[in-house]
Amino acid sequence: MSSQRESEEDLLRLEEARNKFISEIAKNIHLYNISSSVGRLYGTVFFAETPMTLDEMSQSLGMSKTSMSTGIRALSEANMVERVWEKGIRKDLYKTEDDWYKSFSNVFITRWRNATELNMSAIKDSKKMMKELYNESNDESIKEKVDRDMEKLTKAEAYYEWLNEVVALFDTGEIFDIVPKKH
Amino acid sequence: MSSQRESEEDLLRLEEARNKFISEIAKNIHLYNISSSVGRLYGTVFFAETPMTLDEMSQSLGMSKTSMSTGIRALSEANMVERVWEKGIRKDLYKTEDDWYKSFSNVFITRWRNATELNMSAIKDSKKMMKELYNESNDESIKEKVDRDMEKLTKAEAYYEWLNEVVALFDTGEIFDIVPKKH
DNA sequence: ATCTTTGTACAGTTTTTCCTGTACAAACTT
DNA sequence: AAGTTTGTACAGGAAAAACTGTACAAAGAT
Numbered sequence: 001m002s003s004q005r006e007s008e009e010d011l012l013r014l015e016e017a018r019n020k021f022i023s024e025i026a027k028n029i030h031l032y033n034i035s036s037s038v039g040r041l042y043g044t045v046f047f048a049e050t051p052m053t054l055d056e057m058s059q060s061l062g063m064s065k066t067s068m069s070t071g072i073r074a075l076s077e078a079n080m081v082e083r084v085w086e087k088g089i090r091k092d093l094y095k096t097e098d099d100w101y102k103s104f105s106n107v108f109i110t111r112w113r114n115a116t117e118l119n120m121s122a123i124k125d126s127k128k129m130m131k132e133l134y135n136e137s138n139d140e141s142i143k144e145k146v147d148r149d150m151e152k153l154t155k156a157e158a159y160y161e162w163l164n165e166v167v168a169l170f171d172t173g174e175i176f177d178i179v180p181k182k183h
Numbered sequence: 184m185s186s187q188r189e190s191e192e193d194l195l196r197l198e199e200a201r202n203k204f205i206s207e208i209a210k211n212i213h214l215y216n217i218s219s220s221v222g223r224l225y226g227t228v229f230f231a232e233t234p235m236t237l238d239e240m241s242q243s244l245g246m247s248k249t250s251m252s253t254g255i256r257a258l259s260e261a262n263m264v265e266r267v268w269e270k271g272i273r274k275d276l277y278k279t280e281d282d283w284y285k286s287f288s289n290v291f292i293t294r295w296r297n298a299t300e301l302n303m304s305a306i307k308d309s310k311k312m313m314k315e316l317y318n319e320s321n322d323e324s325i326k327e328k329v330d331r332d333m334e335k336l337t338k339a340e341a342y343y344e345w346l347n348e349v350v351a352l353f354d355t356g357e358i359f360d361i362v363p364k365k366h
Numbered sequence: 367a368t369c370t371t372t373g374t375a376c377a378g379t380t381t382t383t384c385c386t387g388t389a390c391a392a393a394c395t396t
Numbered sequence: 397a398a399g400t401t402t403g404t405a406c407a408g409g410a411a412a413a414a415c416t417g418t419a420c421a422a423a424g425a426t
Contacts, residue, residue: 010316010325017312018332019337024305028298033213035384048334054403069404088354090394091402098335099376100342115211122207129200132192142193149230152281155205159283159364165362178361179348182341218414247416252374273424274372289396 018047032078032107037063038071042080043095051084051093079106101181105170113167120160123153201230215261217288220246222264225279234267234276262289262356284364288353296350303343306336 022043029039044060045052052060057068072094075081080103084093097103127150134146169175205226212222227243228235235243240251255277258264263286266278280286309331315327352358 006320007322007325008324010320013312013316014325014328014332017309017316020308020312021302021305021336028302030216031294031298037384047326048333049331053263066387066404067385067403070385073404098338100339101345104342104346111214115214119204119207119211123206126200126204129203133200137189137193140192141192142190142197145197145232148232149197152229153204155281157196159287162284162362163287164364166358169362175349179199179345179352181281183343220414248372249374249417253415256374258416 014150018043022047032080033111034074034078034080037061037067038074041068041071041074045075045094046096047083048095051095053091053093054118055091099157100177106179109167109171112163113171116160116164116167120157123157123160127153201226205230215263216294217257217261217263220244220250221257224251224254225258228258228264228277229279231278234278236274236276238274240277262286284359292335292350292354295346296354299343299347299350303340303347306340306343310336 002087022040022083025043025046026036026039029036029042034042040061041057048056054065054068054072055065057072058065061068072081076083076094079097081096084095086093130146130150130153134143134150137143137146169178205223208226209219209222209228211221212225217225223244224240228238231239237248237251237255239244241248244251255264259266259277262280264277264279267278269276313329313333313336317326317333320326320329335360352361
């Protein structure tokens with residue numbers, strides 16, 4: 001038999017244990033470009049026994065419902081939480097995406113693919129402008145400068161091509177042949 | 184022969200071509216947890232024909248020398264620029280690290296390794312607390328909750344182990360056997 | 367030893383980000 | 397149809413980050 005008092009103490013201890021992990025998540029989630037307090041939100045939903053409503057989150061974190069709304073949106077965009085349907089319940093319900101591999105890949109792939117593509121396209125533009133300048137200029141010192149710059153850009157380009165292939169490794173799931181998922 | 188006027192125009196065009204790339208870097212450098220204006224600083228040093236002093240950067244960007252100092256420190260910590268010695272020159276000189284693979288790896292590895300290790304250690308702590316609670320509690324509903332939480336944490340742990348191995352792939356350079364460097 | 371140059375710590379200001387409360391539209395209930 | 401409930405847009409306020417100028421210590425020049 002367990003007394004009421006004991007149970008309350010136990011619940012506090014459970015809270016404490018959960019909080020340890022939640023705090024760490026909050027500290028490191030900036031790697032996903034997500035703020036620390038939205039990280040706490042994630043942690044809260046992660047440990048929730050059932051999918052949570054915005055009001056429950058607000059209550060649990062002592063923050064406004066508006067913040068919960070924007071926080072959940074950020075987490076959704078990063079594929080870290082998802083909306084869940086339950087019949088008879090009018091409020092929106094959210095749970096954490098339980099495939100951690102998927103959320104990591106999603107964030108990593110989208111961010112880096114986007115960056116490499118934009119950078120590569122900027123390099124192409126810059127090179128094109130420089131080539132034209134090279135052909136049209138009569139100034140030797142300018143031509144030398146352009147030459148050096150183009151070389152630098154070509155090196156950068158090669159790197160971005162490499163990075164793009166690395167991203168593809170994750171995108172295709174090939175990475176899991178190299179480093180298998182753990183169970 | 185090239186006139187003075189022509190050369191000035193050419194220099195402007197070169198500036199413009201460089202700026203195209205610099206702006207793109209500035210836009211995407213937040214992926215390295217570096218602010219946009221420090222990204223411009225990076226780009227400026229990248230295209231400089233010789234290593235730059237803080238005063239030259241300040242002049243070139245129209246920003247305070249203090250900002251250059253802190254900006255360069257951030258870039259150094261990310262291994263994106265390095266200090267360079269030239270005899271007879273008293274001022275500190277900086278150039279960009281020209282091995283892009285190295286700077287990427289450095290940032291990626293340090294950040295993610297650090298995060299995974301802290302998270303794994305937090306998971307271990309949380310699990311330990313939960314195990315103790317499980318053994319000491321007499322409340323069945325608490326025990327169930329603890330059970331479910333531990334399962335969640337175990338899943339997260341497996342993921343972090345995987346991530347850690349992925350980081351090792353980059354750390355050891357093994358990644359270059361899988362996706363070879365471009366030339 | 368004195369004078370100059372150079373990088374950065376620090377305090378104050380500006381800009382940006384984060385958070386809240388109010389207000390309201392969309393959807394549901396009666 | 398009128399009345400509720402629920403999520404979010406938006407404006408204003410609080411907190412954090414970025415930037416600047418001043419001041420000074422360390423190192424170099426005279």
